[in-house]
Amino acid sequence: MIYLASIFASAYLLLQLYYVRYWLTTPEIRVPAEFIPSLKISVVVVAHNEEDAIEACIKGLLKQHYPQELFEIIVIDDRSSDTTVEKIKKMESPLVRVFHLTDHPEFIHATAHKKSGIELAVHMARHDWIVVTDADCIHPSEWLRNISYAQSSTDAVFLAAPINYISGKSILEKMQVMEMSVLMLITAAGIKSGLHDMANGANMSFSKKVFLDVNGYEGNYQYSSGDDMFLIEKLRSTFPERISFIKSREAVVETNPHRDWNSLIKQRLRWAGKNKGLKSPVIRNIWFFIGFYHIMILTMLVLVVLKLSSWWPILILIIVKWVADGIIINYSSIFFKSRLSILDYFRMQIVYMFYILKIEWNLILGRKGDW
Numbered sequence: 001m002i003y004l005a006s007i008f009a010s011a012y013l014l015l016q017l018y019y020v021r022y023w024l025t026t027p028e029i030r031v032p033a034e035f036i037p038s039l040k041i042s043v044v045v046v047a048h049n050e051e052d053a054i055e056a057c058i059k060g061l062l063k064q065h066y067p068q069e070l071f072e073i074i075v076i077d078d079r080s081s082d083t084t085v086e087k088i089k090k091m092e093s094p095l096v097r098v099f100h101l102t103d104h105p106e107f108i109h110a111t112a113h114k115k116s117g118i119e120l121a122v123h124m125a126r127h128d129w130i131v132v133t134d135a136d137c138i139h140p141s142e143w144l145r146n147i148s149y150a151q152s153s154t155d156a157v158f159l160a161a162p163i164n165y166i167s168g169k170s171i172l173e174k175m176q177v178m179e180m181s182v183l184m185l186i187t188a189a190g191i192k193s194g195l196h197d198m199a200n201g202a203n204m205s206f207s208k209k210v211f212l213d214v215n216g217y218e219g220n221y222q223y224s225s226g227d228d229m230f231l232i233e234k235l236r237s238t239f240p241e242r243i244s245f246i247k248s249r250e251a252v253v254e255t256n257p258h259r260d261w262n263s264l265i266k267q268r269l270r271w272a273g274k275n276k277g278l279k280s281p282v283i284r285n286i287w288f289f290i291g292f293y294h295i296m297i298l299t300m301l302v303l304v305v306l307k308l309s310s311w312w313p314i315l316i317l318i319i320v321k322w323v324a325d326g327i328i329i330n331y332s333s334i335f336f337k338s339r340l341s342i343l344d345y346f347r348m349q350i351v352y353m354f355y356i357l358k359i360e361w362n363l364i365l366g367r368k369g370d371w
Contacts, residue, residue: 001309002310002312004313005312005314005316008293008296009317010320012293012321013320013324015324016325018189018193019186020189020327022188022189022190023332026189026191026192026245029146029149031142031145031146032149035145035149037066037070037145037152039070039147039148039151040128040129041127041147041148042072042074042121042125042127042131043061043071043073043131043144044074044118044122044130044133045073045135046075046076046113046114046121046132046134047077047078048079048084049080049084050082050135051080053135054084054087054088054135057137057138058073058088058091058093059091061073062091062096064139064141065142072126072127073093073097074097074099074121074125075097075098076099077098077101078113079101085098101116101117104120109221111222111223111224112217112221112222112224113224114201114224114225114227115221118132118217122216128208129207132202132203132204132205132206133203134202134255136255137163137202138166140252142250142251143250146248146250147161150246150248150251151205156242156243156244157207157242157243158199158204158239158242159204159244159246160191160197160200160203160228160232161203161204161205161253162245162246162251162253163180163202163252164184164253164254165180165256166254168257171344172258172259172260172264172351173257174340174344175348176258176264177257177336178329178338178348181329181332181335184332187199187200187245188245191243196280196286197233197236197280198228199229199232203252213238214234214235217230217231222277223277224273225270226277237279249336269362269367272287272359272363275287291359294356295360297314297321297353298353300314300317301314321349322346322349329345
């Protein structure tokens with residue numbers, strides 16, 4: 001048992017150190033003061049019943065430190081039954097154009113409304129560089145400027161960029177901030193190393209031309225989510241050297257964390273559901289390993305209680321995990337400025353273990369997430 005625990009613990013530690021290494025070698029974007037942007041951008045927001053968030057989102061986009069003649073905002077109304085559209089129209093901005101997905105049935109795919117909305121927006125976009133975000137996000141004023149600089153300095157056809165949750169007081173909210181900051185580090189490291197590609201649909205951008213060249217989301221409509229992961233995978237296979245990550249604090253998009261466990265689990269199950277549609281098995285295998293690692297901890301604990309094993313295997317698994325997690329969380333929290341107290345760290349380690357196990361249990365039962 002000790003030997004087996006040592007092997008898994010070593011693999012877990014090496015995986016986390018691998019990510020940290022490539023995170024540290026990912027260059028941080030710093031836009032020179034003299035930089036004059038020329039990239040023409042179409043910002044895309046697909047909105048479904050976002051009356052509580054849409055005003056803050058659009059106002060933040062309109063306050064971008066970016067030449068107004070170089071960007072537009074396209075909002076795709078995805079069957080909203082509230083006042084989302086009315087609130088947008090009240091702003092009366094010439095930069096904002098609203099399209100109703102239901103007016104364009106040729107773009108609608110029943111199980112993939114966000115993908116349908118993005119494809120409609122790309123079709124309607126006046127500019128070649130498409131920036132996709134979510135209606136419940138807040139954007140820093142230098143957001144588009146950072147995207148423009150990153151694209152011009154890398155010649156990328158796809159740019160993944162960081163998101164994070166607005167920090168809250170509850171342990172659930174703090175855990176989500178911690179988890180997302182680590183996921184962003186892993187995203188950047190995976191892209192930099194070429195191990196795997198990840199992205200988040202709340203902060204990604206790409207060339208309209210190459211999007212059309214790969215036929216958008218054709219072949220992925222059966223999955224409700226994955227507008228980010230399927231696209232980056234497609235573009236990596238076609239343009240392997242032109243995928244990049246914007247490592248910049250001024251490019252971080254923020255959104256509110258989930259307020260309850262039920263909605264969080266549903267979202268994570270939805271995320272997990274799209275992984276089986278990815279052609280590369282790497283991400284699936286890594287998530288399986290991490291899930292199995294947590295199952296091993298629980299199994300070892302049961303064996304100890306039943307007096308079928310000593311404490312050493314479970315101690316090895318837990319101590320190595322906490323050390324490895326502490327290293328990667330330290331580097332991600334430095335970037336996102338989301339430092340944790342020692343007490344919060346250990347509390348979250350315990351909560352996070354049961355959170356992972358709950359997701360695993362739901363996946364075993366075949367449960368799927370929803371919107």
